[in-house]
């Protein structure tokens with residue numbers, strides 16, 4: 001997962017109930033033959049990151065506002081200065097994920113980061129003075145998950161390739177940087193319902209609305225962008241989200257993430 005943790009002088013903190021996964025391969029296999037198949041798609045407390053929302057709303061053919069209204073709720077985040085978003089389970093017997101069907105996940109290619117990373121969890125660490133983030137993986141140990149007793153082995157790299165995690169990790173790392181900035185309370189006293197925070201929430205979780213906002217206010221034309229970059233932003237939501245992250249850091253944090261014209 002994309003939690004940004006600050007380094008301290010001791011070892012990196014291992015979340016409760018997890019073990020750290022290093023270079024050594026781990027044993028795990030999830031397939032339709034395990035007796036627990038799809039157990040983990042019920043009653044899940046799952047955070048959705050901005051890129052998760054973007055992929056799911058496109059998969060479902062929904063406007064991002066409609067996706068948020070139908071499937072998500074606001075929750076407490078890892079800090080008090082910006083809310084988190086969680087996926088709503090269906091209000092039916094066993095509280096299944098709304099995307100679960102008899103034969104499995106109906107949004108598999110676009111399933112959220114947490115689903116594709118499981119049974120691992122991912123955290124990134126910001127090391128002062130270094131540009132790149134340090135990554136940590138932890139193994140969860142839920143007793144209901146029998147995939148741990150299977151024989152297949154993976155290294156972390158193999159798991160990332162197998163689950164097509166790289167695009168998700170890249171976007172979640174960009175998001176972690178923005179969320180770490182939000183944790184500094186950059187709202188200039190406006191508080192939760194203020195204009196700045198609403199703008200930030202729109203960029204992160206309502207990309208269709210942000211596209212309309214950019215068009216209405218000619219936001220792209222205010223910055224020096226390469227032609228190909230501008231074209232990509234205009235047709236691709238993920239590129240717009242990357243631009244949106246930079247724009248938030250620029251307008252709210254006075255960072256030199258974009259060059260004004």
Ligand code: SF4
Pocket residue numbers: 040041042044097098099100101104105106107108111112115
């Ligand atoms: S999105 Fe798919 S994999 Fe994730 S909990 Fe829902 S049904 Fe399961």
Ligand code: SF4
Pocket residue numbers: 029030031034036037038039040041118119144145146147148
């Ligand atoms: S509980 Fe574990 S093994 Fe069972 S379906 Fe979920 S991830 Fe796969």
